[in-house]
Each structure stands twice: as C-alpha cells, then as structure tokens.
Amino acid sequence: MSEVLDEGPFFHGTKADLGPGALLTAGFRSNYRPEVVMNHIYFTALRDGAGLAAELAAGDGAPRVYVVEPTGFFENDPNVTDKKFPGNPTRSYRSKEPLRIVDEVTDWKRLSPAQLQAWRERLATILHVERGEIIN
Template sequence: MAEVLDEGPFFHGTIADLRVGDFLMAGRRSNYRPEVVMNHIYFTALVNGAGLAAEIAALIEGDTVPRVYLVEPTGAYENDPNVTDKKFPGNPTRSYRSSAPLRIVGEITDWPRLTPEALQMWRERLIALPSDERGEIIN
C-alpha cells in the first residue's frame, strides 16, 4: 500500500475557467515556462500556495482571472521535487504532483489575494528574469 503523503484538502491555482466535475490533466504547457509541456499536474494542501500560483500565472499570461480550485487526486501522487528539500527539509509547502488527473470539486473564491504592491513586486521579478532563467522544472 502506498504511503499517504497528506490528507488534504487539496487546491490548484490556475487561470483556467473550469467547472465542478472537470479534470485537470498533465500534458499541458507550463504556466511559468510555456515551452515546457508538463508530465504532471501540480497541487498543494495550502490554499495560499495555490493562490500564489494562480496570481503568478495571471501575471505571466496577462489579462486573465486567477482562480483557485478545490481538487481531488484520482491516482497516486508524490512530493513535488521542484520544491521538496530544495530550500527547507521536507515538504513545508505541502506541494504535490501526479500524472493522474485531478477532479475539480469546487472553486475557492475567498482565498487571500496578493496586495497590489506584492503583485508589482512579482511582476518586476518576472520581467527581470529572461524566460530561460525562471528556474529549472523537474518534469
């Protein structure tokens, strides 16, 4: 039997406009590095982490609405190697990935949004980095 990494609930931040019952699947382009097609779908047990991912995706994509969805994994998942043990031991961001789809079970509308100042800081950080230096993605 596989080890249960986290009981959830789980969240996914995106700019996609989805409905309850829809599925998020691997095989789409990265929100952060559009030249990379993702082999996994990423999610977190922290609503703020999903919110940050949605806000950054909206900054990169432009004129889109950041959204946070409550999701349910449909298959096995693992710690996200892009953050696990990178800066802190373990998985304090409670970030995971799966090659199996995630089912949308609801939309979170009251997640903490970034302030205009924080959004501007992220915008400046992203503009300052050439796309090939936005960080390696372990795919």
C-alpha cells in the first residue's frame, strides 16, 4: 500500500463532455505537446488548477471541471513537483489507472480572455523557446 499523498477532493479539467461514472484514461495526446501520447492521466486537488487545465486543453468544446476519484495508485506529478516547484504546492498528481468522474463543478474561477492569452503565450515560450520537457 502506498502512502496517502492527498485526501482530495480531486479535480480534472478538460473540454470533453462526460457524465458521472465515465472513466478518464491515459493514452491520449498531450494538450501541450500533441506529438506525445501520455502514459498517465493528470489531476489536482485544486479546483481552479483544474479550471486552468480545462481552459488550456485542446479541442473546441467548453472547458469543464470534474470531481474525480482515482481508481488505483497515483503519484505526485513530476512535471511540476520538485522539478519546477519544491514539494507539491500545486497538489498535482498523475496515475496510469483511470479516474472515475463523480460530478461536474461549475464554480471554478474562469480566466479572462487576456489572462488566457497570457497563459497560452507563456506555454508557447516554455515549450518552444525553453524546450520544456514533459516527464511521461
């Protein structure tokens, strides 16, 4: 049995329109490097962090934030823990096992168009100029 990293609740941001009981799984293209197929499904204990991910997600659908529950082992997301932020202040996790959708939440902080554009520009700089790497 692994150490409990966080009690949750947990959230996942996406543009997929799903309902309670649906499973989110690994094996899809990265929102940040579409040439990379992800080996993990990512989630956070921060509702607004999931909202940011939903806003930045690939696709044309509306950004959505779901309450999720891990169905198996999960670990700290090495893309943001220790590599970029000491510890895990973003409360970000990943799992190779599916996440089950419990419910959709609508009371997350939306970004203004200017904030969203600033995040997209920041990501473009990190991924293209600084050659940010995804630990898959």
